[in-house]
Structures are given as C-alpha cells and as structure tokens.
Amino acid sequence: MTLHHIQPSRRTVRSLAVFISLALLALILAACSGAQPTATPIQAPAAATQPTAAPTQTPAATQAKPAAPAPTGNLTQSAEAGAVTVDITPLNLGDAKASTLDFKVVMDTHSVELGGDLAKLAVLKIGDNEVTTKLWQAPAGGGHHVEGTLSFPSVTAAGKPILEGVNSITVVIRNLAGVPERKFAWNLEQAGAATGGNMGCARTLDTPPAPARCRWARAA
Numbered sequence: 001m002t003l004h005h006i007q008p009s010r011r012t013v014r015s016l017a018v019f020i021s022l023a024l025l026a027l028i029l030a031a032c033s034g035a036q037p038t039a040t041p042i043q044a045p046a047a048a049t050q051p052t053a054a055p056t057q058t059p060a061a062t063q064a065k066p067a068a069p070a071p072t073g074n075l076t077q078s079a080e081a082g083a084v085t086v087d088i089t090p091l092n093l094g095d096a097k098a099s100t101l102d103f104k105v106v107m108d109t110h111s112v113e114l115g116g117d118l119a120k121l122a123v124l125k126i127g128d129n130e131v132t133t134k135l136w137q138a139p140a141g142g143g144h145h146v147e148g149t150l151s152f153p154s155v156t157a158a159g160k161p162i163l164e165g166v167n168s169i170t171v172v173i174r175n176l177a178g179v180p181e182r183k184f185a186w187n188l189e190q191a192g193a194a195t196g197g198n199m200g201c202a203r204t205l206d207t208p209p210a211p212a213r214c215r216w217a218r219a220a
Helices: 002-034 188-195
Strands: 077-081 084-090 100-109 122-126 129-132 135-137 145-153 168-176 179-187
Touching: 077 179, 084 168, 084 179, 129 145, 179 188
Parallel strands: none
Antiparallel strands: 077 084, 084 100, 100 145, 122 129, 122 168, 135 145, 168 179
C-alpha cells in the first residue's frame, strides 16, 4: 500500500525536474539570443576647423587736407553805416612807379541807391593835408551793389611823391547814404610790406636820403 503511493511521487519529481531544466535552458537561450552587442555608432570625422579669416578692413578714406591758411597782410578795411557796407582795399601802395594810388571799393546795400559819383565824396588824407580824387571807375547804372576803383594822384603838382616820409594814410568818404564821414586808415609800414614794396618811402633822385622813420621799407 505504501509503495503504491510513493511511486507516483517520484515521477512527479522527475517531471518537474525536467520541466525546470527545460525552462532554464529556454531562458538561457533567450538571454543569449537577446544580448546582442550594441554596435558603437561610427561618428563622422569632425570637419577640419577652418581658420577664421580676419575681416578685411577698408582703408580709411584719405582725409582732405586742411584748407591753406588765409594769406597774411589782408589790407581790406570795412565800415557799415546808413544801411551801406563799404569795403576798401589798397591795390598798389608798394609800387613806387605807379602814377596813381588805387583803391578797390565795394559797396553793398539793400535799401539805398548807390549810383553817385564817389570821386566827389572821397579824399585821401595825409597828415593835415587832403588829396582830392583823380578818378572813380565803376560800371554805370548804380544799384545795390557797386564795385569800382578809386584813384588818387601819387605825386604832388611839383612832382614830389605824396607818400614820401609818411607813416599812415586815411581815405575819407563823406555824406554817403546820409553818413557824414567814414574813415579807412592804413599804416604804410604794414601796407607797404603786404604789397611788396617801399611806396611809403619813395623818393626822387634829387631828394635826400629817407628819414629814419622810413627804415622799415623793403628794398625796391
């Protein structure tokens, strides 16, 4: 009786052992087939680093040279009154051979007619003496802008240079546009040097040597 019950129990154990073995084998096979080595991805070689080109700098534009300074010795004298501006510039104070002393005159206005004869209004004052105008040359018609040349004799009636031994001169214009008097004065030392001569000390051959006050004059 006892042996009959034990025999089936042994079969069961064997069957169970076989089943377990098969199961383990299946697990091992499954594990082996599933554990594939992971392929390492092949990385593309890094692109060669290109040297960064320095940005091309456009050369700075050549700067214009500074304007040349205005020439020294500007002799223009200016006066504004009675709504009229008058500019006078001596033209030939340094020319000892000139037959006249010439002055450029420019007159501007916006309200007054400038058609008068400036020769009747202007004189050249040298010390206490006044020399009347010899000639006024300007376009006819007048208007609000007049430009011309005012000329005075360069010698006296006796033939003596009017600037001999003189240090300064003044052009006086009277009664222009209701203004009693306008004065334009020049130092002959500066004016003679600026115009390149020695007009201020000009002398005839029979005159004595120039006085000490004329030593500034440049050689002719």
